[in-house]
Structures are given as structure tokens and as C-alpha cells.
Amino acid sequence: MQQTKAQPTFWITRQMLVLFAVLGTMPLWAESVGLYQYLGVEIVIWMIFALGFNLLLGYTGLPSFGHGAFFGLGAYAFGLVQHELAVSLWLGLLGAVALAAAGGGLVACFLSHRRGIYFALMSIAFGQVFWFVAIKWHAVTGGEDGLLNIPRPAFDFGVGHLALDNNTALFYFVLAVLAVVIIGLWRLVHSPFGKVIQAVKQNEMRTAFVGYNVWLFKWSAFTISAAVAGLAGGLFAMAQESAYPDVMSLHASGFVVMMTLIGGGFVSFWGPVIGAAVFFLARDLLGSMTETWLLWYGLMFMAVVVFKPEGIAGAWQDMVKRRSSGRERGGHAGAALAAQLKR
Amino acid sequence: MDALLNLLPHIINGISLGLLFALIALGFMLIVGVMELINLAHGSLFALGAYAAMLIISPDPAWFGPLGQWYLGLPLTLRYIVGIALAPALVAIVGFGLEFCMRRTYGKDPLYGLLLTFGAAMVLEESIRLFWGSGEQVMPVPQAVSGAFLFGDLIYSRYRFFAAGFAVAVILLVWLFLERTPYGAIIKAGAHDSEMVRALGINLTRLRLYVFGFGASLAAIAGIVMTPIWGLRPHVGVDAVVPAFLIIVLGGVGSFWGAVIAGVLVGLVVGLTGAYASEWSLLSMYLLLIAVVTFRARGLFGKKSMLEA
Amino acid sequence: MALFEARHIHKRFGDQVVLEDISLAFQEGTMNGIMGPNGAGKTTCFNVLTGRFSPERGSVSFAGADITGLKPREIARRGIARSFQIMNLFDDYSAIENVLIAVPEVREKGFNMVQQLNGGSSAMDKAAEVLRKVGLAGREQENAAALSYGERRALEIAVALAAEPRLLFLDEPTSGLGAEGTARLFDLIAELKESYTIVAIEHDMAFLFGLADRISVIHWGQVIAQGTPDELRANKWVQASNLGKLA
Numbered sequence: 001m002q003q004t005k006a007q008p009t010f011w012i013t014r015q016m017l018v019l020f021a022v023l024g025t026m027p028l029w030a031e032s033v034g035l036y037q038y039l040g041v042e043i044v045i046w047m048i049f050a051l052g053f054n055l056l057l058g059y060t061g062l063p064s065f066g067h068g069a070f071f072g073l074g075a076y077a078f079g080l081v082q083h084e085l086a087v088s089l090w091l092g093l094l095g096a097v098a099l100a101a102a103g104g105g106l107v108a109c110f111l112s113h114r115r116g117i118y119f120a121l122m123s124i125a126f127g128q129v130f131w132f133v134a135i136k137w138h139a140v141t142g143g144e145d146g147l148l149n150i151p152r153p154a155f156d157f158g159v160g161h162l163a164l165d166n167n168t169a170l171f172y173f174v175l176a177v178l179a180v181v182i183i184g185l186w187r188l189v190h191s192p193f194g195k196v197i198q199a200v201k202q203n204e205m206r207t208a209f210v211g212y213n214v215w216l217f218k219w220s221a222f223t224i225s226a227a228v229a230g231l232a233g234g235l236f237a238m239a240q241e242s243a244y245p246d247v248m249s250l251h252a253s254g255f256v257v258m259m260t261l262i263g264g265g266f267v268s269f270w271g272p273v274i275g276a277a278v279f280f281l282a283r284d285l286l287g288s289m290t291e292t293w294l295l296w297y298g299l300m301f302m303a304v305v306v307f308k309p310e311g312i313a314g315a316w317q318d319m320v321k322r323r324s325s326g327r328e329r330g331g332h333a334g335a336a337l338a339a340q341l342k343r
Numbered sequence: 344m345d346a347l348l349n350l351l352p353h354i355i356n357g358i359s360l361g362l363l364f365a366l367i368a369l370g371f372m373l374i375v376g377v378m379e380l381i382n383l384a385h386g387s388l389f390a391l392g393a394y395a396a397m398l399i400i401s402p403d404p405a406w407f408g409p410l411g412q413w414y415l416g417l418p419l420t421l422r423y424i425v426g427i428a429l430a431p432a433l434v435a436i437v438g439f440g441l442e443f444c445m446r447r448t449y450g451k452d453p454l455y456g457l458l459l460t461f462g463a464a465m466v467l468e469e470s471i472r473l474f475w476g477s478g479e480q481v482m483p484v485p486q487a488v489s490g491a492f493l494f495g496d497l498i499y500s501r502y503r504f505f506a507a508g509f510a511v512a513v514i515l516l517v518w519l520f521l522e523r524t525p526y527g528a529i530i531k532a533g534a535h536d537s538e539m540v541r542a543l544g545i546n547l548t549r550l551r552l553y554v555f556g557f558g559a560s561l562a563a564i565a566g567i568v569m570t571p572i573w574g575l576r577p578h579v580g581v582d583a584v585v586p587a588f589l590i591i592v593l594g595g596v597g598s599f600w601g602a603v604i605a606g607v608l609v610g611l612v613v614g615l616t617g618a619y620a621s622e623w624s625l626l627s628m629y630l631l632l633i634a635v636v637t638f639r640a641r642g643l644f645g646k647k648s649m650l651e652a
Numbered sequence: 653m654a655l656f657e658a659r660h661i662h663k664r665f666g667d668q669v670v671l672e673d674i675s676l677a678f679q680e681g682t683m684n685g686i687m688g689p690n691g692a693g694k695t696t697c698f699n700v701l702t703g704r705f706s707p708e709r710g711s712v713s714f715a716g717a718d719i720t721g722l723k724p725r726e727i728a729r730r731g732i733a734r735s736f737q738i739m740n741l742f743d744d745y746s747a748i749e750n751v752l753i754a755v756p757e758v759r760e761k762g763f764n765m766v767q768q769l770n771g772g773s774s775a776m777d778k779a780a781e782v783l784r785k786v787g788l789a790g791r792e793q794e795n796a797a798a799l800s801y802g803e804r805r806a807l808e809i810a811v812a813l814a815a816e817p818r819l820l821f822l823d824e825p826t827s828g829l830g831a832e833g834t835a836r837l838f839d840l841i842a843e844l845k846e847s848y849t850i851v852a853i854e855h856d857m858a859f860l861f862g863l864a865d866r867i868s869v870i871h872w873g874q875v876i877a878q879g880t881p882d883e884l885r886a887n888k889w890v891q892a893s894n895l896g897k898l899a
Binding site for chain 1: 741744753758765768
């Protein structure tokens with residue numbers, strides 16, 4: 001049960017601390033459990049991407065199947081800034097966010113009076129447009145090969161700077177960005193704005209009749225979500241030291257939908273975080289056993305859609321709820337646990 | 344006049360391409376119309392049909408021993424006909440399986456059907472990779488429809504004309520099936536009102552199963568016909584499913600000829616932009632869709648449908 | 653001058669004329685009823701008056717300003733709120749959140765992305781007060797989807813009330829309620845009537861005749877009779893068309 005009066009007024013919650021503790025110590029234990037440093041970088045970047053995406057899917061109820069486009073825009077923008085303007089971390093990320101937000105804002109102008117299936121189909125079409133342009137516009141994007149040799153600029157904080165060319169340093173940098181994104185989005189979804197977009201998801205017509213400009217709220221959510229995707233894309237270009245059209249393909253756009261859903265983005269703020277981790281662990285663990293790990297991941301996704309669309313977070317909530325109702329009334333510990341994975 | 348003459352080959356090309364697009368969209372349209380389901384696995388069923396046909400036309404000689412040797416000794420045309428008849432049936436069986444998985448999503452938000460078929464598309468594509476590898480494959484085509492001919496001073500591919508003619512034939516057959524047979528009447532009734540279908544005492548569960556299987560086999564037929572033109576690789580499905588939904592959205596849900604006209608229109612636009620900027624020709628179809636749908640949400644000939652919900 | 657006035661409204665869907673030359677006026681501080689048989693165009697009439705559809709012809713004015721063809725949100729912001737016959741709630745939200753989202757103070761902060769929407773504020777007190785008024789005190793934290801049918805109907809009205817409207821449209825408020833629920837709703841509306849201008853579509857005759865100051869009867873997309881409950885009881889048209897059947 002949601003305690004409206006006692007809603008989190010904190011900037012940082014317990015779940016965040018747990019997540020940051022687990023991820024923050026990852027470089028210490030990753031190799032001993034058979035993982036590697038770069039995997040952490042990838043996971044964290046896709047967590048950022050998926051969290052931004054879920055603002056749209058889970059909170060506003062808009063299923064975008066073309067979100068890879070904005071991730072890609074961010075990646076290209078980051079690369080182009082490094083190549084054409086200046087080798088600068090902040091300028092690069094700023095460019096990534098700005099270009100993705102501009103692209104998202106433009107697309108949202110066409111999509112914000114749509115919802116449901118129609119929205120999904122049109123978002124595929126727009127995603128394909130960006131992907132197609134990325135492949136064909138050689139002069140700017142480098143065509144199918146993409147932009148290569150993108151440098152990893154150092155993290156400059158005025159009094160000194162920190163090189164990010166080794167993966168552990170880069171990992172801590174992207175983790176810091178993730179922390180900022182999580183705190184910002186957590187704040188956002190509990191703000192009046194966040195409440196209104198969730199109202200739009202539940203009942204668009206009533207939201208309009210209560211006096212809200214539904215179109216503008218959808219447009220804003222889309223644009224913010226695209227900007228976060230662009231931020232993740234910029235980091236990805238830095239991590240990969242290149243930007244290429246693959247990340248804009250229907251497949252890549254589909255991956256973010258799948259990981260968000262499997263993690264439980266429909267019912268939990270943490271769904272995309274769980275989903276991104278599961279996706280990459282599945283890729284590496286299944287991938288080490290079979291060439292066609294995507295076949296098994298796809299089957300898993302189908303099973304989740306059919307049997308448990310609320311995903312892993314949803315299953316967790318159910319389990320906790322069952323356990324706490326199994327005890328006597330007033331099982332406060334159980335209720336507190338159940339509340340943990342709530343929005 | 345001269346300009347028009349210069350454009351003529353592109354127009355012819357565009358129309359033939361458009362008819363093929365319409366063929367690709369046919370199975371997709373049927374499933375959207377009757378089941379209100381966006382089948383994103385359409386492209387993968389399309390690819391699966393082509394792979395299955397290829398396997399039937401030229402199986403590994405080692406598989407069936409002397410029987411295989413005898414079969415491969417048969418004329419290619421005959422094997423091709425066997426392939427084009429048998430592969431869609433096999434794909435229909437896969438379609439039945441998929442429809443079975445789908446049953447739990449009926450009556451829920453249509454988004455779940457979309458997500459499920461998206462997952463199915465991935466599973467099918469990966470299965471193709473598993474059995475046939477990731478490389479580009481070539482499907483043999485009978486002599487009679489291969490090669491090229493001269494018309495005026497331009498060279499045309501004979502196969503393209505065969506394929507366009509084949510597309511017209513399939514489109515007309517499906518139309519006749521829908522309009523002139525009792526089965527077609529039931530399907531059309533289901534498209535308008537599932538309550539009515541139930542009231543008529545028709546088994547809705549079975550209707551959905553058959554319609555999905557039929558739609559899948561139409562996807563397979565389109566795949567077989569398109570393969571000699573597009574080539575065959577596991578992810579060719581994306582190249583098919585995107586034009587398919589694009590044409591349906593453009594033509595409008597629930598309109599048979601709307602989809603056909605939209606297909607031809609897309610083909611023409613792609614063909615004509617190909618004349619001036621061949622690199623960008625495929626982009627034009629997206630821009631056409633966005634331009635039309637921005638002003639007319641239902642597409643050119645659509646009726647009100649779940650897409651607008 | 654009337655608070656709300658609709659003049660010569662025409663509305664058609666395709667070839668079908670649904671509303672034909674409807675004129676209605678509601679005075680400030682009164683309770684107005686609209687009745688008529690199913691399919692007579694009552695709900696369409698509401699939808700036109702509250703901006704869901706725009707009329708082909710005719711004009712609508714509210715508080716002296718022309719509001720014809722304005723969007724629902726613009727009409728809502730001028731102080732007209734409505735409830736729906738088919739329930740239209742935010743099902744995943746608790747009762748208090750449903751109401752809170754409609755409170756004007758919250759609405760003005762809609763694009764605030766940093767502050768938290770939570771307790772202690774006067775908006776929260778107002779929301780709780782509205783819930784208390786419709787009889788949902790103590791049910792604030794329950795999800796809308798988990799409420800009983802009668803409670804959901806009450807919440808439907810609460811969401812409309814939360815907007816602090818000058819004019820309140822209620823679409824079939826008793827729909828689906830039993831005798832007891834209807835009686836409770838009767839008391840509620842009798843109370844609301846003291847402080848709001850109300851227009852209600854209703855087919856429960858006794859209910860409407862007991863509450864309304866004026867009633868309009870719509871049939872075949874036209875207003876066939878108008879007047880106080882007493883005048884209507886005497887009206888030949890209404891008698892001829894059989895009051896019972898009108899329900």
C-alpha cells in the first residue's frame with residue numbers, strides 16, 4: 001500500500017545505497033567470479049539507457065520501439081564533438097544530450113498525440129529513419145563502419161584531472177553518472193510531473209478532463225527520455241571508442257524494451273536496472289555456452305510476456321507479499337520489504 | 344514527354360516493386376484485420392518460408408540416400424513448385440504454434456501481443472541462424488523465369504516480372520477467397536465483430552488459429568518470391584516486416600484494396616526516388632508514411648480500429 | 653444571465669444526426685437534470701458541452717465567455733468539472749492520489765520536476781476533505797481498483813469535486829447503484845447542491861425529481877420538454893411518452 005503521506009522525501013534511498021554498494025565494489029570482485037571490468041561499464045551504461053527508457057514505457061505508458069535512435073544520436077554527437085570541435089568530456093556529453101533531446105523533441109512532435117500500438121509502430125518507423133540516415137550519410141557518420149578512434153577524454157574537474165583510458169577508472173565515472181541519473185529520475189517520478197505522467201498512462205482521457213495538457217506531458221516525457229538515452233549513448237561511444245549505426249537498429253531498440261520488461265519496468269523503478277544486469281549476464285554466461293544465446297534470451301522474454309509481464313521485480317513483489325501475508329497480521333518486516341521494490 | 348519516357352522504366356520498376364510490397368503485407372494485413380494483433384514475427388516467418396523452400400528445392404543429397412539422389416535429379420522447375428507449395432504449409436504449422444503461445448494475451452492490452460511477436464521474431468531469427476548459419480544464401484530459380492530481357496534499350500530482369508505477376512495472382516486469389524467463399528465471409532465477420540462470430544456459432548479459437556496459420560503461410564509465400572531479389576540472410580525479416588506494417592498503417596487497417604494501393608504507392612515512391620537518389624530510395628517510404636499519417640491518422644482508406652485507441 | 657448556456661447545438665456522427673438544435677441554460681446555484689431514453693443523445697450532449705467533441709453548429713458559453721470548441725483541459729481550467737458514467741479513474745493510484753491529481757494547486761505545479769508531491773501541504777488537506785465529503789474517509793490509501801463499486805462511484809464524483817469547479821457535470825451518478833447506495837448519493841448531492849451549480853444526467857426519475865430545480869428532457873436529439881419537476885409532471889409530452897419508459 002502506498003503511503004502518500006509518508007512518501008520518500010529523501011534524495012537517496014536504501015535501495016540506491018545497496019545498488020551503489022554492489023556496483024561500487026564490482027571492480028574488486030568481478031574478476032574473481034569470472035567477469036571482467038569492461039562488462040561493468042557496459043552494464044552501467046545500459047542501465048542508464050533503460051532507466052531513461054522506462055520513464056516512457058513504465059511511467060508514461062508509451063512503448064517506443066525506436067529508442068536506439070536517441071542512444072545512437074548521443075554516440076555520434078559525442079564522437080563528432082571529439083573529432084570536430086575539441087577533445088572534451090563535458091562538451092562531448094553535453095553535445096550527446098543536446099542532440100538526442102533535439103531529435104527526441106522533434107520525433108515527439110509527431111508522436112505525442114498517439115498511444116498504444118499506433119505509437120509503437122510509428123516509433124519503429126522513426127527509429128528506422130535515423131538508422132537509415134546513419135548508414136547512408138557517410139560524410140558525417142562514417143557509414144556502416146561508423147566513427148572510429150573516438151578518444152576517451154580525461155575527467156577534468158577544475159583543480160585536476162583523472163584519465164579515463166583504463167576501464168576501471170571509466171567504470172567509476174559511468175557509475176557516478178548512473179548515480180546522478182538515478183537520483184534525478186527518482187526525484188522526477190515522485191514530483192508532480194511524475195505523478196501526472198503516470199496519470200496519463202492510467203487514463204489519458206481523465207487526465208485531460210481534469211485540466212492537464214496531455215500532449216505536452218507526453219512530449220516532455222519523450223524528450224527527457226531521449227536525452228537520457230543520448231547521455232548513455234555518449235558514454236557508450238566513449239567506452240567503445242567508436243560510434244556505429246548498429247545501436248540504432250530495430251534489434252538494439254528491441255533489446256532495451258526486452259531488458260526493461262524482463263526486469264519489471266511496468267511495476268518497479270528498479271526494473272530497468274535489474275533487466276540490464278540480467279541481459280548482460282545472460283549474454284556472457286549463456287554466450288559462453290552457446291552461440292545462439294539470443295535464442296534462449298528471446299524464449300525467456302516470450303515466457304515473461306506470457307506468464308509474468310511484471311517481470312523479475314513483479315515476481316519479487318509477489319513473493320514478498322505472499323510471505324508477509326503468510327505470517328500473522330502486522331508482519332511489518334514483510335511489508336517493508338514489499339515496499340522496497342515499489343515505485 | 345521525354346522526361347516521362349525517361350521515367351517510364353522507373354515507374355514500371357516501382358509498380359512491380361509495389362505489387363511485391365503488397366504481397367509482403369498481405370498476411371500481416373489479414374492478422375491485423377481479424378485478430379487485431381500486430382504480428383512483428385511476420386518478417387521472420389517470411390524468412391523462414393524462404394529458408395524452408397530453399398531446403399525443399401535443394402536438400403542435402405546425403406540426407407535421403409538414393410531417394411534424395413532421385414529427387415535432386417528431377418527438373419528444378421518441379422522442385423521449385425514443390426517448394427512453393429510445401430514451405431508455406433510448414434510455416435503455417437509454426438504459425439499455429441505461435442498462435443498457441445499467444446492465447447494468454449488475448450483480451451489484455453494489445454501491447455502484449457506486439458511484445459510477444461517481437462520476441463518470437465527474435466527466436467525465429469536465431470533458430471534460422473542455428474540451422475542455416477549467418478551467411479548469405481542463394482535460392483536456385485528455374486531457367487524459365489531467370490535471366491533478363493531487353494525492352495527498348497533497357498534491360499529488365501525476367502524474374503521481377505514473374506514475381507510481380509505472381510504477386511498479382513496471389514492477391515487476387517486471397518481476395519476471391521475472402522469475398523467469394525463462406526470461409527472468407529466468416530473471416531470478414533470476425534474482422535468486424537468477434538461477438539457476432541460467436542453468436543453465429545463459429546469457434547473463435549479455431550478461427551484465430553487458422554487465420555494466424557494462413558497469415559504465416561502468406562508471409563512464407565512472400566518470402567519465397569522475394570528471395571531471388573533481396574537475397575537471403577537470417578535478418579532479412581526486418582526488411583520485410585517494416586514495409587508490411589508501414590503499408591498497413593499507410594493504407595489503413597481493415598481495407599484490403601487500401602493496403603494494395605498503399606503497397607503500389609510505396610513501390611512507386613521508392614522506385615522514383617531510386618531514379619534520382621538511389622542511396623536514399625528506402626528512406627522515402629518512411630517519409631511518405633510520416634507525411635500521410637501526420638494528416639490522416641487512419642491512413643488512406645482505414646476504418647476506425649484498435650490502432651487509434 | 654445564465655452561468656452556462658448552450659445555443660442551437662448540432663452534432664452528427666457520419667450521416668447520423670445525434671443532436672439537433674439543442675439549447676440549454678443553467679443558472680448559477682441551481683441543480684439541473686437531463687433525462688431521456690437510452691440513445692437519446694444525453695451523453696453525447698455532455699461530451700459536446702464539456703469539450704470532448706466540438707459541435708458542428710451552435711455555441712456554448714460559460715460565465716459570459718464563449719467556450720465553443722475549446723479542448724477539455726481548457727474547459728476544465730475555466731471551472732467546469734465532470735464525472736463519467738463508465739468509470740474513468742486512475743486505477744493504480746490510491747483514492748487520495750486520484751483526488752490529489754485533480755486539485756488545482758497540484759495542477760498548477762504539473763511541470764514541477766523536483767519537488768515532491770506529498771504530505772503536509774494544503775493540497776493534501778483539500779484532497780482528504782473531498783474524500784471525507786463523499787464518504788471515503790478512511791479509504792484514502794486504498795487503490796482505486798480495489799474499492800467497491802459504490803466507493804468507485806463516489807471517487808468518480810470526488811475527482812470532479814477536487815477541481816473546485818463552478819459547474820459540476822455528473823453523468824448518470826446512480827448508474828449501477830443499489831437502493832442503499834442511491835439513497836446515500838441522494839444525500840450527498842443534496843449537500844453538494846448547496847455549494848455548487850450542478851447538471852446531472854440521470855434516469856432514476858424519483859432521484860432527479862427529488863433534487864433538481866429544473867429538468868430538461870432529451871429525445872431524438874432534441875429538447876422535447878423543459879421546466880421544474882412540477883411543470884414536467886403536468887407536461888402532456890412527458891406523460892404521453894410515459895415517464896416510466898423514459899428511464
